[in-house]
Amino acid sequence: xxxxxxxxxxxxxxxxxxxxxxxxxxxxxxxxxxxxxxxxxxxxxxxxxxxxxxxxxxxxxxxxxxxxxxxxxxxxxxxxxxxxxxxxxxxxxxxxxxxxxxxxxxxxxxxxxxxxxxxxxxxxxxxxxxxxxxxxxxxxxxxxxxxxxxxxxxxxxxxxxxxxxxxxxxxxxxxxxxxxxxxxxxxxxxxxxxxxxxxxxxxxxxxxxxxxxxxxxxxxxxxxxxxxx
Amino acid sequence: xxxxxxxxxxxxxxxxxxxxxxxxxxxxxxxxxxxxxxxxxxxxxxxxxxxxxxxxxxxxxxxxxxxxxxxxxxxxxxxxxxxxxxxxxxxxxxxxxxxxxxxxxxxxxxxxxxxxxxxxxxxxxxxxxxxxxxxxxxxxxxxxxxxxxxxxxxxxxxxxxxxxxxxxxxxxxxxxxxxxxxxxxxxxxxxxxxxxxxxxxxxxxxxxxxxxxxxxxxxxxxxxxxxxxxxxxxxxxxxxxxxxxxxxxxxxxxxxxxxxxxxxxxxxxxxxxxxxxxxxxxxxxxxxxxxxxxxxxxxxxxxxxxxxxxxxxxxxx
Ligand SMILES: Nc1ncnc2c1ncn2[C@@H]1O[C@H](COP(=O)(O)OP(=O)(O)O)[C@@H](O)[C@H]1O
Ligand SMILES: [Mg+2]
Numbered sequence: 248x249x250x251x252x253x254x255x256x257x258x259x260x261x262x263x264x265x266x267x268x269x270x271x272x273x274x275x276x277x278x279x280x281x282x283x284x285x286x287x288x289x290x291x292x293x294x295x296x297x298x299x300x301x302x303x304x305x306x307x308x309x310x311x312x313x314x315x316x317x318x319x320x321x322x323x324x325x326x327x328x329x330x331x332x333x334x335x336x337x338x339x340x341x342x343x344x345x346x347x348x349x350x351x352x353x354x355x356x357x358x359x360x361x362x363x364x365x366x367x368x369x370x371x372x373x374x375x376x377x378x379x380x381x382x383x384x385x386x387x388x389x390x391x392x393x394x395x396x397x398x399x400x401x402x403x404x405x406x407x408x409x410x411x412x413x414x415x416x417x418x419x420x421x422x423x424x425x426x427x428x429x430x431x432x433x434x435x436x437x438x439x440x441x442x443x444x445x446x447x448x449x450x451x452x453x454x455x456x457x458x459x460x461x462x463x464x465x466x467x468x469x470x471x472x473x474x475x476x
Numbered sequence: 477x478x479x480x481x482x483x484x485x486x487x488x489x490x491x492x493x494x495x496x497x498x499x500x501x502x503x504x505x506x507x508x509x510x511x512x513x514x515x516x517x518x519x520x521x522x523x524x525x526x527x528x529x530x531x532x533x534x535x536x537x538x539x540x541x542x543x544x545x546x547x548x549x550x551x552x553x554x555x556x557x558x559x560x561x562x563x564x565x566x567x568x569x570x571x572x573x574x575x576x577x578x579x580x581x582x583x584x585x586x587x588x589x590x591x592x593x594x595x596x597x598x599x600x601x602x603x604x605x606x607x608x609x610x611x612x613x614x615x616x617x618x619x620x621x622x623x624x625x626x627x628x629x630x631x632x633x634x635x636x637x638x639x640x641x642x643x644x645x646x647x648x649x650x651x652x653x654x655x656x657x658x659x660x661x662x663x664x665x666x667x668x669x670x671x672x673x674x675x676x677x678x679x680x681x682x683x684x685x686x687x688x689x690x691x692x693x694x695x696x697x698x699x700x701x702x703x704x705x706x707x708x709x710x711x712x713x714x715x716x717x718x719x720x721x722x723x724x725x726x727x728x729x730x731x732x733x734x735x736x737x738x739x740x741x742x743x744x745x746x747x748x749x750x751x752x753x754x755x756x757x758x759x760x761x762x763x764x765x766x767x768x769x770x771x772x773x774x775x776x777x778x779x780x781x782x783x784x785x786x787x788x789x790x791x792x793x
Contacts, residue, residue, distance in 0.1 A: 304562070305558075305560060305562055306562050308523065308528050308558065308562065309558065309562035311526075311527070311528040312523075312526045312527075312528050312551070312554070312555075312556045312558075313551075313576075313579050313580070314551055314552045314553075314554070314555065314579075314580055314581075314627075314629065315551075315552075315579060316548040316551075317547075317548065467547075
């Protein structure tokens with residue numbers, strides 16, 4: 248953590264004036280908001296490690312035997328994972344908001360609602376991947392690759408104008424971009440990517456729905472006790 | 477109509493068949509024993525019924541719901557206490573049971589009442605706020621059993637409920653299982669303990685290597701054993717094969733099972749009349765007897781009748 252913050256400070260000095268302007272005046276604010284979102288994402292992904300641990304201890308069989316539908320189980324897990332990550336990141340989120348200065352409480356509320364959904368969606372995605380590949384080792388590798396890809400190809404660290412053109416195109420469809428943008432918009436940072444913040448909300452909503460839905464399907468189709476590594 | 481009906485229920489793990497075309501029919505309100513040595517496929521069968529694992533072939537109907545087509549509906553009727561207690565992220569018995577009761581949809585008032593009752597009955601009340609990770613195997617097992625006693629599902633599955641539990645605790649759990657049945661649950665009891673199966677079950681299915689050997693009431697199963705009595709003889713030396721053949725020729729002896737080379741189990745009629753004859757036989761053949769014992773057939777003899785092995789031996793293989 249300390250290292251990331253330090254990197255942020257150094258980066259702030261190094262990044263050119265042009266970027267400062269693109270980023271809405273203060274790159275450090277821009278970057279701090281990005282860190283919050285990256286952290287939220289990483290924490291929400293973490294739910295899968297719970298699932299692997301449960302598999303190791305056989306708890307998964309207990310969960311699967313409970314008198315509830317798979318849909319309830321997956322939604323419960325995704326919401327639980329999302330909520331937990333949100334709670335973990337909340338202190339940092341508040342510090343960053345205070346640092347940037349809250350200008351519009353209404354915007355913040357919208358941003359929070361969207362970020363809740365984002366965290367649930369990430370947990371849902373994480374569950375989907377964990378359940379469909381069932382192997383702790385392969386999950387680690389895949390997650391590493393996915394993280395590198397999804398974080399780099401988003402506006403969490405750099406404004407879209409500062410990216411190579413192909414990157415920028417992809418970044419526009421990245422849920423992490425949506426989340427970072429909506430957070431910055433909520434905090435009153437006039438960030439650069441989306442003219443309309445509601446597109447971000449819409450994107451997050453779609454992301455959430457797709458992965459919760461996929462999570463349920465995979466739970467139903469793939470998952471059974473035993474056979475996990 | 478049967479509350480549970482399995483139809484050619486089969487589970488393979490790779491090439492290994494753990495459950496092999498199982499056809500069982502369980503009546504509402506009975507305690508149904510599933511008896512077999514370790515590895516017989518009991519747990520695998522139960523996990524399929526509770527929809528935790530999926531059949532490779534065949535299916536089962538739980539109160540009319542096909543477990544492969546409507547697993548959500550089937551699952552809602554069942555509660556299972558696992559063979560290996562499943563610990564969770566919540567660690568005290570109080571929290572484990574409350575969480576379970578909550579997921580099962582009990583109101584907070586009912587929850588408190590039942591959790592308290594179960595913890596008290598099972599002698600866990602004093603330890604309700606201690607971490608289950610510090611518990612002995614027997615205590616964990618009791619927490620596991622408490623789950624279904626609280627849940628009171630329509631169909632309650634208990635997988636080896638009293639292993640690692642002392643005899644007083646066993647009797648307490650057996651009584652609670654009976655009470656659960658009397659309150660309206662159908663019970664499926666998987667066990668490798670003959671006495672437990674015999675004592676509790678209205679009917680017993682005996683499994684071996686994934687297959688059903690036989691299914692009936694314990695009494696009928698025991699009565700079906702050839703020869704109404706049995707004598708166990710332990711010799712000081714190994715008995716040669718020829719000798720066993722000769723022994724079987726004695727009138728009223730129906731079958732001789734060689735448990736170990738020096739340990740014979742003799743099925744026969746009117747044991748008390750031929751006992752002297754048998755003792756004499758061994759003296760004549762210069763095989764000193766270490767011990768001799770007369771007893772009634774048990775479910776083990778039913779198992780032995782079908783497999784040529786006692787359950788204990790079957791577990792060693
Ligand atoms: N997940 C699994 N993968 C591979 N083999 C398994 C698995 N679960 C059980 N088995 C095997 O299936 C057989 C039956 O096991 P089980 O149903 O646990 O028997 P029981 O409960 O009667 O002791 C055993 O030989 C066991 O090793
Ligand atoms: Mg078992």
